[in-house]
Amino acid sequence: MYRKMMTALLAITMVAVTACSSGAKEEPTKEAATPLALQDGKYEPAVQMSYLRAWNDDTKFKNGETAQNNVHTKWAKERLGIDLTTPWAVSVTNDAFYTKLRLSLSANEELPDIVSIRGDYNLVRELIESGKFANAGELFDQYASDTWKQASESAPEEWYPYMYEGERYGIPIFDYAYNGDSVMFIREDWLKKLGLEEPKTMDELVTVMDAFTNQDPDGNGKKDTYGLTVGMKNALNTWMTESGWIFGMYNTMPGQWNDAGDGTLQYGSIQPGVKEGLATMKDWLSKGYLPKEAGVYDEIKAAELFTAGKAGIIVGPHWMPNWPIDDVKKNVDGATYKAIALPTGPTGESHQHGSGASNGVVLINKDMANPEIFFTYQNYLFDNFANPEVGSEFEHGFAQGYDYDIVDGKVVGEAEVKDGVSPLKYTITYDGARIPNLMMDTLAELAKGKEPETPFEKNTKIANKPEVFTAAEVVVANKDNAIKNKFTGAPTETMKMKKDAIDKLEKDTFSKIIYGQVGIEEFDAFVTKWKSMGGDDITAEVNEWYKTVN
Template sequence: MKENKRKLLPTMVLAGVMSLTAITTACGNNNNAPDNANASTNANASNAPANNAAAENATNELKKYDPPITISYLRPWGPDVTFKEGEDADNNVHTKWALDKFGIQLKNQWIAPSTNNAFETKLRLSLATNEKMPDIISYRGDFTLVRELIDSGRFIDAGELFDKYASQTWKDAMNEDPTVWYPYMEDGKRVGIPILDYAYNGDPVMWIREDWMQKLGLPAPKTLADLEKVMDAFTNQDPDGNGKKDTYGLAIGFKNWLNTWMSDAGWIFGMYGTQPNQWNKAADGTLEYGSVSAGSKQALATLQSWMSKGYLPTEAGLYDETKASEDFTAGKAGIVVGPHWMPAWPLEDVKKNNKDAQYKAYALPAGPDGKVGRHGTTNSNGVVLINAEMEHPEAFFEYQNYLFDQFANPPAGGEFENGMAEGYDWVMVDGEVKKDAASTGGFAPEKYTLTFDGARIPGLNMQVLAKLANGEEATTPLEKKNKLSATQPLLEAAKIVLEQKDAVMPQMFTGAPTETMQTSNDILTKMEKDTFSQIIYGKASVDSFDKFVEKWKSSGGDKITQEVNDWYKSVSAGAK
């Protein structure tokens, strides 16, 4: 076979603004935003230093394979990915771009949809029958499958390749939170490369009916005591003025548990220094399960009190996240807690139901000891695995480096200024750029990329939104696009998210289920949900929490705690 040689081609100065969606699903993490939230505000922001770096990188020589090489790959194809007539997953505007730009032909080894576990089933069959693996597997979803792939031994130590070939832009983005490597480590090696996502995208703020606040003359709730005064007024002082006692304070649902992506109750536990249903870092540096910490008992006592006073819906135990939020949009509840992007969906339904309704974002209140705590949003939403037999692993980095340097935060005036591809996510009409779906057909070519969304630099999204919320001038094309697309309530909420970033309590255990988890988690989870529900509804005393903790520990919890901490020590040491 003829050896591939590389020609060095001079490049144009490349720049541009990517056309991205701001509201993003964080699949496989705490941020479970719904798909219809993905179509709103732009989500990747920019700042001057990174933008200048992109401009400098654009002047470097671009490497291109001649003759072309092929990168075979696998990734699930979701129903949100649509193609123009005559194009498909192997032949489209992006595959043509990769071939023209780099001499790289992107080729699916086979194609399977993301629905009904079709992709997972086919990939597991390929593993079981020892079929040849592709050069690259990009995946977000079933973490058990990720571990099966890593444990197969067929994928290289990608961390070494990353250190050698990744651009500084990409490395800086990854270094915003080095723990993103932890889920994909094995024996101290970074086997998988995390696919980066937007930071803080699922972190909650408090949304309150501002017209109710003004009508009742209520001040901003900065403490637990303040908040309880607001909830009492919303429950007992007829804030909607219909003469009926049919409103309440806080819209929450814990059918899917308390620490959720919307209609969240984790922040209540945060006022007492913990987060339920996740592993938190204790004062001594070890990991502890939040649901059995002392703070959870205090939070449950607070929830029990609120339920008894009518501040919460009696159906909370039956409500999922979306159903709970519907009580807020329907005008039944005055407060709901959730991400900064909720004005795009579902909060605008408030005004559909009542044209005079107003809502506003507020900071999460502090507990009795001044504590504020909220769950965090992981900076990654998937993984890239590189076949140990891949002939040109550096080719993937050249491709992805370019997207980080030129697409994730591009300077003005170049290739991606208006979007990824003209005629797909943007069109020119009478000399004016149009990006709306009615003009473009709604195609999103960044979804054709190996990493699902092109490239994302975690911290930039919130930075630019907060900048705009402060009234600062939008100087880059991306900032200007955000200014046009983001509503003022959303901008103000993003600013609050950043202002309270020190309140984040991240999920610290991101590894595969431990041995004891696999055998005991079901019974421990049921025990936890039953006990917590009984306490919240006042069917059991708050002191029953102590018996639950004892039983949890003796039924496998202590063993799981040891296993979790052993894992944490191993990945912490391996990442140094």
């Protein structure tokens, strides 16, 4: 597999060298320093490594700790002899982190050794093309541990977005495979109250949504419930409260590049199935099955309808029972829900968008004197934390009293720890280290009744709500129905110039159709405009790229 990946990357190199002549900005590089020696796995004296990463609002601290000084930074210094420093810690709210980093780049300010980013792919490209970052692929080949390389070999396509002129400038932050594949969560107590069965087809789903909307399932005597909650502010095919599966019932997936069945890729949003999906959403919205505010709801706001007990169905990843949807049990007495397979459409098929096996990227400053320091840090997490051994320091979690504790001789997870928090959210790569196939395989086996044996299995059992295991089983059973985005390369030349404009055209047109502001025939006009505004050129460029990796 690794040889296959390198062959594909070599092909990209040949194409890029032929196609590109400008190159990254020339930035002087400091002379490489003498490699640092480790003493019993630790730098003595301690060495410094600066980094930047975004901070989410759900990242919590305890014991007076901060982003700059916490149990994770203390661990890095005590265990590895690495003194982690961050010049500033800014939230992703309202894109504050990305704005500040972009301003730093435009002002030519000195950047830290490591920049770790999730989201804002355009900013990632700006950073890569700035000439300020090293060929991370070469460093990975030289310094990464076997465990980390094996994780990479299982998902070689995750490197493609960070290629520039044939080189790997960013290291993908590997995530669990299928972590974003969607399942349907439905209020089980509402089904029982109204005498309904779990919907297996679109017609049965419509029957259930109609009852959830019009038969007062919450019993308050008001018409204030919805069959399904979706959030369309950011995208239709998004990460939670998504509606991509509606189009999946018509055998396509909007907002991504899908397999055309003839060895080429086609853009999902201009396929006939999307027209049918838009007509379906328009119908459901007009009948009150969806909230009228869906167009301005983001993923989290839309989920609040479910957790408040006002929507009976929500679609998203298997892990949502951990956060946020289990709150419905706190907010509504007797509320129960379960995960079920997505209903089939008119052709008897159902499809969800398929997720990749990475979630972000690490960039390494070309002026970092000793880049092996970062690999010492991340190698340790892959070798010791990702799948820990019995008796190891990470056997039960990252730090006792934070994400686990031992009470009366029994290990309890973060949810049962007093003021429990997850130190993994403090790490440079946001989640410590993840081996792509490990989590879903483990969840599915535990769902079948397997007794947990390894520390990873035991920790997974402790850390997840019971509904997560059922949902994971649904994901695994239906993984072949996933439609993955097949284009994972860097933006093409036409994308750089025109994608923002045609994306706006798409979003505006789809919203107007769903809300009944224009007729469904406007979809055909949209397709024509999309092609003439650069879509045809983008399609050709995407398929030129696709030839290099297949």
